[in-house]
Amino acid sequence: MYLSNRFFWLFGSVAALFALAYPLGWLFPLAQTALIVALALTVADAALLYGRRPKIVCERILNPVFSLSDPNPVTLHLENQGNVFYRATIADELPFQFQRRDFEVELSLPPRAPRKVEHHLTPFSRGVYSFGNINVFVATRLGLLERRLIFGQTQDVTVYPSIIQMKRYELRAMRQIAHETGIKKMRRIGHSYEFEQIKNYVQGDDYRSINWKASSRRAALMVNQYEDERSQQVYCIVDKSRVMRMPFEGLSLMDYAINTTLAISNIILKKQDKAGLLTFSDVIGATLKAERDTSQLSRILEALYREKERPGESNFELLYEAVRRLIGARSLLLLFTNFESSYALERAMPTLRRLNRSHLLVVVFFENTEIRRLAQEDVQKTADIYRQTVARQFLQEKKEMVQKLRQYGIQAILTKPQDLTLNTINKYLELKSRGLI
Numbered sequence: 487m488y489l490s491n492r493f494f495w496l497f498g499s500v501a502a503l504f505a506l507a508y509p510l511g512w513l514f515p516l517a518q519t520a521l522i523v524a525l526a527l528t529v530a531d532a533a534l535l536y537g538r539r540p541k542i543v544c545e546r547i548l549n550p551v552f553s554l555s556d557p558n559p560v561t562l563h564l565e566n567q568g569n570v571f572y573r574a575t576i577a578d579e580l581p582f583q584f585q586r587r588d589f590e591v592e593l594s595l596p597p598r599a600p601r602k603v604e605h606h607l608t609p610f611s612r613g614v615y616s617f618g619n620i621n622v623f624v625a626t627r628l629g630l631l632e633r634r635l636i637f638g639q640t641q642d643v644t645v646y647p648s649i650i651q652m653k654r655y656e657l658r659a660m661r662q663i664a665h666e667t668g669i670k671k672m673r674r675i676g677h678s679y680e681f682e683q684i685k686n687y688v689q690g691d692d693y694r695s696i697n698w699k700a701s702s703r704r705a706a707l708m709v710n711q712y713e714d715e716r717s718q719q720v721y722c723i724v725d726k727s728r729v730m731r732m733p734f735e736g737l738s739l740m741d742y743a744i745n746t747t748l749a750i751s752n753i754i755l756k757k758q759d760k761a762g763l764l765t766f767s768d769v770i771g772a773t774l775k776a777e778r779d780t781s782q783l784s785r786i787l788e789a790l791y792r793e794k795e796r797p798g799e800s801n802f803e804l805l806y807e808a809v810r811r812l813i814g815a816r817s818l819l820l821l822f823t824n825f826e827s828s829y830a831l832e833r834a835m836p837t838l839r840r841l842n843r844s845h846l847l848v849v850v851f852f853e854n855t856e857i858r859r860l861a862q863e864d865v866q867k868t869a870d871i872y873r874q875t876v877a878r879q880f881l882q883e884k885k886e887m888v889q890k891l892r893q894y895g896i897q898a899i900l901t902k903p904q905d906l907t908l909n910t911i912n913k914y915l916e917l918k919s920r921g922l923i
Contacts, residue, residue: 487532487535487536487631487632487633488623488631488632488633488634489630489631489632490625490629490630490631490632492628492629492630493528493630493631496524496527496630497524499520500517500520500521500524503516503517503520504517504521527628527630528630528631530628531626531628531629531630531631532631534570534626534628535624535625535626535631535632535633536633539635540566540568540570540572540624540633540635541566541567541568542564542565542566542567542568542572542574542595542622542624542635543564543565543567543637544562544563544564544576544620544622544635544637544639545562545563545637545639546560546561546562546563546578546617546620546639546641547560547561547562547563548560548561548617548641548643549643550643550644551643551644551645551646551649552607552609552615552643552644552645552646553645553646553647553648553649553650553651554609554610554611554612554645554646554647554648554737554741554744554745555608555609555610555648555651555736555737555741555745556608556648556650556651557606557607557608558606558607558608558609559604559605559606560578560604560605560606560607561602561603561604562576562578562591562602562603562604562620563600563601563602564576564593564595564600564601564602564603564622565595565598565599565600565601566595566596566597566598566599567598568597569597570597570626571594571595571596571597571626571627572594572595572624572625572626573592573593573594573595573624573625573626573627573629574592574593574594574595574622574623574624574625575590575591575592575622575623575632576590576591576592576593576603576620576621576622576623577589577590577620577621577622577623578591578617578618578620578621579617579618579619579620579621580607580617580618581615581616581617583609583610583611583613583615584607584609584615589605591603591605595624609645610736610737610741611645611741612645612646612647612741612744612791613644613645614642614643614644614645615642615643615644615645616640616641616642617639617640617641617642617643618639618640619636619637619638619639619640620636620637620639621634621635621636621637622634622635622637623635644791646787646790646791647741647744647745647747647748647787647790647791648745648748648749649748649787651745651748651749651907652745652748652749652752655749655752655753655907655908655911656749656752656753656756659753659756659911659915683711684697684700684708684709684710684711685708685709685711686706686707686708686709687701687706687707687708687709691709692709695709695710695711696708696709696710697709697710717758717759717760717778718759718760718817718818718918718923719759719760719762719776719813719815719816719817719818720750720754720759720760720761720762720776720817720818720820720914720923721761721762721763721764721776721813721817721818721819721820722746722747722750722751722761722762722763722764722820722822723763723764723765723766723805723809723819723820723821723822724740724743724744724747724763724764724765724766724790724793724822725740725743725765725766725767725800725821725822725823725824726740726765726766726767726771726793726794726795726796727767727768727795727796727798727799727800728795728796728797728798728799729800729823729824729825729826729830730743730795730822730823730824731795732824734852734855734856734903734904735903735904737903738795739824739852739903740793740795742852742903742906743822743850743906744790744793745906745907746822746906746907746910747763747786747790747820747822748783748786748787748790749907749910749911750820750907750910750911750914751763751782751783751786752783753911753914753915754914755778755782755783757918758778759778759918759923760776760777760778760782761776761777761778761782761783761786762774762775762776762777762812762813762817763786763789763790764805764808764809764812765789765793766800766801766804766805766808767795767796767798767799767800767801768796768798768799768800768801768804769796769798769801769804770804770805770808771793772789772790772792772793773808773812774786774789775812776813776817800823800834802833802834802837802838803837805837805841806837806840806841809841809844809845810844813845816844816845816846817845817846817923818845818846818848818914818917818922818923819841819845819846819847819848820848820850820910820914821838821841821847821848821849821850822850822851822906823849823850823851824851824852825851825887827883828883828886828887828890831887831890831891835890835894838891838894838896839894839896842894842895842896846897846917846922846923847896847897848896848897848898848899848913848917849891849896849897849898849899850898850899850901850906850909850910851887851898851899851900851901852900852901852902852903852906853881853884853900853901853902854880854881854884855902855903855904857877857880857881858877858881860873860874860877861874861877861878861881884900885900887900888900897913897917899913
């Protein structure tokens, strides 16, 4: 049994009448009458609430999988199957990761009238989230007492990288491609790993393509004919060291990179290329060889879900050795990392240049939006001028890093965390349209 605010207001008023009855004796009978009425109302309210259990049903409906950093719908269905009008307050036991202890919804429950309450939850970390029971506090029209009804609705949901974002950018990319005109399929003959056929030698064919075994059997020169590989390899390389633990709007840089990796991998597969994955820090993490089969996206999703940030520094030499072992053919490498100073970039530059000689490397790193906000604020004191000057120097240093990478022929993207997915997809489509991959 819970006492409501109405209960305290009622008996508080009765107590005030008794207090006033000391100097004003004529109020004493009125105070006694008020006390009797208040007690009678409380007893009547208790009889309505506890005479029989309220016939109320409640159910929580949600998806078994939540999408990271996206609003995920949660629906509560209630119905009063009895004949008594109730007022209800719903207190849902949300997972501790949301850090919300004040979630309450108030509504009326007329007899035989279903009610639906929908709200959204936005998770900012991957993992398993456990929902507890649903507590429904019901009161009659008198509203002096409340009775708690507990509905056992314990549920576990798994928070995966943003599937909602992946679908959204897939539709956007496909719509953009569908609107392009003047595109036709062009098949070029050349040397690659995709064998097409053996044909008779004609003048102008490359003599290095002569198939001597077939020539000896046919007593005529035969050559191997190849076609350009239409399925290029694209690897997303995610740095999971301490530089990627920095949060922006509740989400770490690594989780921004993970969401983008899932979205760009989906676009890569839709474009008939092969998508692969590699994560690293001071150790090598997940490695998935680039494939184009139907289950590749699911494998990438599971691998990204299990990844955790590490407190160590990035070991780019270790990354180079892993790329040499894992990736044989020339591929597009999308490296998601972060450089907070020119010194950090200089240490990694020799390795990045070696990677770029063997593959087409795109280095994706982040602009600090908090520092940009500081650099654009109005200054009022001398200390504000110093802070703004340092912030602008920091932003200029980031731009110089981009120029340094491009100076050595390395593709670079400097982006806000919120624009990471869009900028990465645009870069991939640009490189593909230019025939660089």
